[in-house]
Amino acid sequence: MNISIITPTWNRGQRLRSSLESVAAQKTSPHEHIIVDNLSTDETPELIAAYARSASYPVRHIREGDNGIYHAMNKGLALAKGQALHFLNDDDMLFASDVLTSMSRCLDQTEADIVFGDVVLLNEGSQKPQSYRRHRQMNRLTLVERTITQQAIFYRRDVFDRCGAFDAQLRIAADHEWLLRAFLKHDIRGIYLKRPVAVFRIGGVSNEAASEAAHRRERETVTQLYFTPKEIKAARIFRRWARKIPFGATILNFFVPLRLNIRSYRETKGAFRSVPWAWIDM
Template sequence: MKVSIITVVYNGAEHIRDCIESILNQTYADIEYIVVDGQSTDGTVDIVKSYGTRIARFISEPDKGLYDAMNKGIGLATGDVIGLLNADDFYRHDRVIDHVVATFQRSGSDAVYGDMLYVDRNDTNRLRRYWRSGWYSPNAFLWGWMPGHLSFFAKRQLYIQHGLFRLDLKSAADYELLLRFIHKNKAKLTYMDEVTIVMRDGGVSNKNVGNRLRANREDQLAWKLNGLTPYFFTLWLKPLRKISQYVTRPPHPPGSPVH
């Protein structure tokens, strides 16, 4: 089973080596690694090129933002399974893809997902949040559930059948895609009860009221675009579910070895 991993980056020279090394050091052999750069000007291109043919595909050109770049990477992918890993982030250990493939093979699922850690941007041993996705049950999206997007590995066939990221959405493009794949089109899921991704904190924030209201409107549009109707409380449960991520602790601290 070939796995395509896609990293999109723009001016990510500070951390992209950690991301690249976490993929190239995976014990699983059949990985196609694709990097899509938005024409960086900070040395990112030179860093990526320094890895030579260990990176299967590399393009550097202007794009229309994060999700346009992700769509380009998906279009280049030839693997049976596609995973996404942003330039600031890295895999929790070197057997993540081994575990992902074993889960696909054992379950026959369309997609596999796990848990994520958010850590301090400069000190990756300092935990900020622990996103424990938990097991999926039918209609879980109506109760504010969603898996961590970067922990989500999908068969390439899902993208072929159900489409790519919508570029008319900003903060909710990942939510809409997961809603479309899982809730609307009933993709068969399997949960990996382990942390797969470590993310540096510092993405688009919903901490202030204005950002949360804008995100809520986009989440609502995601349902409408798919011809779906949420409960009146669905879109407020979604951010409320995140509260537990700040108090729950993972079984292994961010800097500890995992076997």
């Protein structure tokens, strides 16, 4: 299954270089790389031009003004020709050279609408990985307060035909809103593949200290559109204790339905095997 990679960017030439290099290093090349550039005034245009000359796959440089990152992502979505999509921000990187191979195979061999893995958090100061952000415990209540990191997700192209594009009126949490809409209103099928997918730099728009309060307010506004006060209260209980004790999620599931249409898989020698008991310790 061929993959279109979409990268929104604006005046981040030095960071963008690492992102482009991680794509160029893939054993399985993308179908295309669409870079949506909000009229950068640094070295970005020259960097993209050099990248396009050396790449073995089409590189499309869309250079025009936009109204934020989700507007740029929607532009790339409208132009993409691949069967699957991945949104890789200009300051993030694919984790290893086999990421596209692994994720495209999983989409091709399963009926998943999205496949997602884990991300590595990179401490900008030390340039060393700080920790993993694991997405194993994804259910209705984890989505109240947290989301699947966008860089960890590969989307089947036609899922956007059913669920719509990102809400560009939101500034920070539109990827979270899209997942809520997709899982709760359209019952999309997800697969969690136990592997690191991307390197996520700490300090992006959704995790800078200056934007933390705005992010929280926007996320709370989105959450209230999809969850009842009872569910929001249950999410706090889940986060504080139920998920930390053996079978806590399973017990809570009797009172507040937790399960989403998500299955856990492992990859072994290119084959994907379900982990049927994974839901027990959500």
